[in-house]
Amino acid sequence: MSSTMTEIRWHGRGGQGAKTACLLLADAAFASGKYVQGFPEYGPERMGAPITAYNRISDTPCTIHSNIYEPNYVVVVDESLLSTVDVTAGLDPEGAIVVNTSQSPEAIRPLLRGYPGRVYTIDARTISEKHLGGYFPNTPMLAAIVQVSRVLDTGRFIADMEASFRHKFATKPQVIQGNMNCLIQSMKEVHGA
Amino acid sequence: MSIRERLSGNEAIAYAMRQIDPDVFAAFPITPSTEIPQYFAQYVANGQVNTEYVTVESEHSSMSTCVGAAAAGARAVTATSSCGLAFMYEMLYVAASARLPITLACVNRALTGPININNDHSDSMGARDTGWLQIYAENNQEAYDNYLQAMRISEDPRVRLPIMICQDGFITSHAVENILLEEDAAVKAFVGEYNPENYLLKHDNPLAVGPYDTCPYCMEHKVQQAMAMKAAKEVVLEVAADFERTFGRKYGFFECYEMEDAEVALVLMGSTAGTAKACIRKLRAQGIKAGLIKLRVFRPFPMEELAAALSHVKAVAVMDKSEGNSGCGGPLFAETCAACYDLPVRPMLINVVYGLAGRDCRVEDVEKVYRHLLGMVETGQTGPRYLHMGQRSNVEEVL
Amino acid sequence: MSRSAKDINELIPWQEISPGGEICEGGTARLVHTGEWRSDVPVWERDKCKQCLLCAPFCPDSSIPVTDGKRGDFDLDHCKGCGICWKVCPFQAIHMEKEVR
Numbered sequence: 001m002s003s004t005m006t007e008i009r010w011h012g013r014g015g016q017g018a019k020t021a022c023l024l025l026a027d028a029a030f031a032s033g034k035y036v037q038g039f040p041e042y043g044p045e046r047m048g049a050p051i052t053a054y055n056r057i058s059d060t061p062c063t064i065h066s067n068i069y070e071p072n073y074v075v076v077v078d079e080s081l082l083s084t085v086d087v088t089a090g091l092d093p094e095g096a097i098v099v100n101t102s103q104s105p106e107a108i109r110p111l112l113r114g115y116p117g118r119v120y121t122i123d124a125r126t127i128s129e130k131h132l133g134g135y136f137p138n139t140p141m142l143a144a145i146v147q148v149s150r151v152l153d154t155g156r157f158i159a160d161m162e163a164s165f166r167h168k169f170a171t172k173p174q175v176i177q178g179n180m181n182c183l184i185q186s187m188k189e190v191h192g193a
Numbered sequence: 194m195s196i197r198e199r200l201s202g203n204e205a206i207a208y209a210m211r212q213i214d215p216d217v218f219a220a221f222p223i224t225p226s227t228e229i230p231q232y233f234a235q236y237v238a239n240g241q242v243n244t245e246y247v248t249v250e251s252e253h254s255s256m257s258t259c260v261g262a263a264a265a266g267a268r269a270v271t272a273t274s275s276c277g278l279a280f281m282y283e284m285l286y287v288a289a290s291a292r293l294p295i296t297l298a299c300v301n302r303a304l305t306g307p308i309n310i311n312n313d314h315s316d317s318m319g320a321r322d323t324g325w326l327q328i329y330a331e332n333n334q335e336a337y338d339n340y341l342q343a344m345r346i347s348e349d350p351r352v353r354l355p356i357m358i359c360q361d362g363f364i365t366s367h368a369v370e371n372i373l374l375e376e377d378a379a380v381k382a383f384v385g386e387y388n389p390e391n392y393l394l395k396h397d398n399p400l401a402v403g404p405y406d407t408c409p410y411c412m413e414h415k416v417q418q419a420m421a422m423k424a425a426k427e428v429v430l431e432v433a434a435d436f437e438r439t440f441g442r443k444y445g446f447f448e449c450y451e452m453e454d455a456e457v458a459l460v461l462m463g464s465t466a467g468t469a470k471a472c473i474r475k476l477r478a479q480g481i482k483a484g485l486i487k488l489r490v491f492r493p494f495p496m497e498e499l500a501a502a503l504s505h506v507k508a509v510a511v512m513d514k515s516e517g518n519s520g521c522g523g524p525l526f527a528e529t530c531a532a533c534y535d536l537p538v539r540p541m542l543i544n545v546v547y548g549l550a551g552r553d554c555r556v557e558d559v560e561k562v563y564r565h566l567l568g569m570v571e572t573g574q575t576g577p578r579y580l581h582m583g584q585r586s587n588v589e590e591v592l
Numbered sequence: 593m594s595r596s597a598k599d600i601n602e603l604i605p606w607q608e609i610s611p612g613g614e615i616c617e618g619g620t621a622r623l624v625h626t627g628e629w630r631s632d633v634p635v636w637e638r639d640k641c642k643q644c645l646l647c648a649p650f651c652p653d654s655s656i657p658v659t660d661g662k663r664g665d666f667d668l669d670h671c672k673g674c675g676i677c678w679k680v681c682p683f684q685a686i687h688m689e690k691e692v693r
Contacts (some may be wrong), residue, residue: 012628013631014629016631043407044405044407046629047629047672047674048626048628048629048630048631048672048673049629049672050629078631080628080630080691081691083693084628101675120573125690290612291613291614292611292612292614293612353611353612391595391614391616394637398616399616399617399618400614400615400616400617400618401614401615401616401617401618401620402612402614403612403613403614404613404614404615406613409602410600410602410604410609410613412606413605413606413609414605414606414609414611414613416606417606417607417609418611418612420606458653461620531644
């Protein structure tokens, strides 16, 4: 891995939008001039089954076409995965993990099989239910990983996302503000320890 | 005691099938293999076999029927040609990867297009990577003998792969020639019963066949299957040796004809071998050291053995009866070149694509190829390596 | 060479894996506890249930057992928490809760 490359691994469940969040992060990084990769690990499509997705974000072209085994950051979109999937496998001790949960980082750390690095939590369920009217954890988790990893300039990220939402929701402008509020609150509410 | 008869290649295959009396025949007609299910239907109607004769709506279904039957522990057979084989394509892979020993009589016919019913090898060559064993015949006798050996090879626990017994459409399938047939009892004893270790309809030992294979498992299964193809080589030879002991006719991976001192040689498959032998006899009478390797077993490909057999030859023409559409030669040429790569001294190798879509190949045509090889030896120049023979042209062609 | 589902795992070398992936057992889907995939869990409210049995055939995972014409509680080893039963219940006798493990 080149020193300018950041590697992120996403753990989620089929249907929760981890893949979409991974692709959105690639979009946002691309918009800020980075070289990007965003790709899920494909298998049979099964709602609820554990899935993995990956990002590489770099200042130079990404030519590696393999999965990521030693990520800098891990995002866990569904905390129920902590008991069944070794989410910190290969995770850089200098990096961090971000978990979607209503619990504190201190409460989550014992579930992380001895991972010594930084642990962040965010209550994506509550935030998305408040701003989006339903459980859509991918926007909060996207905001949280940008905040934690600083892989992108956060101000630029917010501006790019707003442009992206305006494009994506051109026929549903009423949801743009909710998504932006969701994004900004998530960046504020991700707690680390 | 062998029986002297005269039969066509299709009759010979149907006759062998009657003697073996398989459990299931999945039947769908297509020229030029139609006669096989047709003759077999008569055996069924006459009560001469106990086979479940399943008439289906397509070749995809006939192979699916064979897959189901074989998974259930039955000895399953079918016959097809050309686009029929192409329509089976998906199921050919299923049969091989599920490790089901099914026997398919392939009566080789050109694949469209333009549409044509005559012989070449494009149908079975298209299926060469499907995981099926492929054995080719020069004449009706070999088609019959290969068929009698097929199940012993395919069902062997070291192999467990389906097998294609190929013969040239019309040229051998519809031509009546002399043949030695074997007694029913002797054939039954030679072929034996099919006793798979596991099968679906075994009440006390249930089995799941063909599960979805996720990434952490599938490559292991594919490697295992590839190794079974490799292991099939020794089984092919063992069965051939037993066949020779039992019936007196000798088979191997290929037949070497006048190869001991050959300076120029052809490598080819199927009925053209007989034409080439006649040509060799003519050339030998003139003192020309011409030889032939008639490849019998194309899958598994006898790489080392073929290279050894060609190692002393000065110039070789590989005759492909299918166009590989690679822009640089047919499939038999590609594999023969690969086989010869490790030889310390390689023969000059050229490819002659010939006989497409039933274009006839005469003794004179074969002689032209030998004469061309002799010219190569004389000048020491290989010249163009990818040639076609037999097509009309408004320029003077090499062959 | 074992061909039982319990012995098939991601450590088996190619020499020892069952040919063609065959498994010498039936009904092995039972061994896969798809209940672990669940984020939300259905809760059956017995007092509201009229035993109309509309939920059982709608369940994509056969996780609503029916015995002697009456449904029992959910098979949570295999329920994926999709919520279809909750949607189809005409009597609001099923609700969804966040899964707590």
